Amino acid sequence: MTAERRPRLEIIVASTRPGRAGRVIADWFIEQAEQHSGFDIHVTDLAELNLPLLDEPEHPALRRYTKQHTRDWSATVDAADAIVFVMPEYNHSFTAPLKNALDFLSQEWRDKPAAFVSYGGISAGTRAVYALRPVVSALGMMPINAQVAVPIRTHITADKQFRSDDALDAAAKAVLDNLARLAPAFTALRAVK
Numbered sequence: 001m002t003a004e005r006r007p008r009l010e011i012i013v014a015s016t017r018p019g020r021a022g023r024v025i026a027d028w029f030i031e032q033a034e035q036h037s038g039f040d041i042h043v044t045d046l047a048e049l050n051l052p053l054l055d056e057p058e059h060p061a062l063r064r065y066t067k068q069h070t071r072d073w074s075a076t077v078d079a080a081d082a083i084v085f086v087m088p089e090y091n092h093s094f095t096a097p098l099k100n101a102l103d104f105l106s107q108e109w110r111d112k113p114a115a116f117v118s119y120g121g122i123s124a125g126t127r128a129v130y131a132l133r134p135v136v137s138a139l140g141m142m143p144i145n146a147q148v149a150v151p152i153r154t155h156i157t158a159d160k161q162f163r164s165d166d167a168l169d170a171a172a173k174a175v176l177d178n179l180a181r182l183a184p185a186f187t188a189l190r191a192v193k
């Protein structure tokens with residue numbers, strides 16, 4: 001009997017600026033995902049990925065990529081079975097680097113469940129999530145309802161550390177449980193041509 005492959009969870013860190021809160025929030029979520037043990041985890045930090053603004057001549061749906069950075073990014077997203085966006089709210093929306101990273105690819109996103117770990121001021125990044133939902137739907141992902149929403153005022157300390165609590169840990173678990181349940185079904189769906 002062959003052991004079942006664990007779904008691969010791609011965690012995308014969507015803020016890139018120096019001094020960002022995004023990395024410590026992402027590190028907490030990565031720890032939650034490791035403890036959950038339902039996934040093989042891969043992390044893409046858009047600050048490290050450092051994609052240029054979209055520089056491919058053809059529509060990404062054609063997959064006729066001309067740049068190595070696009071081919072590498074394509075391989076990373078292709079390998080994912082579920083996606084989590086760790087994302088701040090900027091001007092009531094999501095970040096420009098995230099939109100650029102999404103636009104680079106097309107089919108690679110399709111038929112994959114997606115979830116959001118948002119953060120921000122009083123809205124805890126929820127307006128950014130509601131701006132992003134139609135974009136991930138347009139790319140064929142399935143955004144789930146479970147969400148982590150972090151108000152940074154109460155969870156990021158003056159020295160930029162992240163403090164979780166029971167409610168956030170429970171929200172992270174709900175996200176991971178939902179994705180673990182859905183990922184195998186979407187893997188089967190992608191096998192149907």
Ligand SMILES: Cc1cc2nc3c(=O)[nH]c(=O)nc-3n(C[C@H](O)[C@H](O)[C@H](O)COP(=O)(O)O)c2cc1C
Pocket residue numbers: 015016017019020021022023088089090091092093119120121122123124125152
């Ligand atoms: C350009 C910019 C725009 C922002 N706009 C909003 C906003 O519309 N709503 C909000 O709640 N917070 C807003 N903030 C505050 C951010 O949520 C907060 O600074 C957060 O730490 C940003 O994530 P980062 O530190 O990972 O970049 C904004 C911050 C920046 C830098």
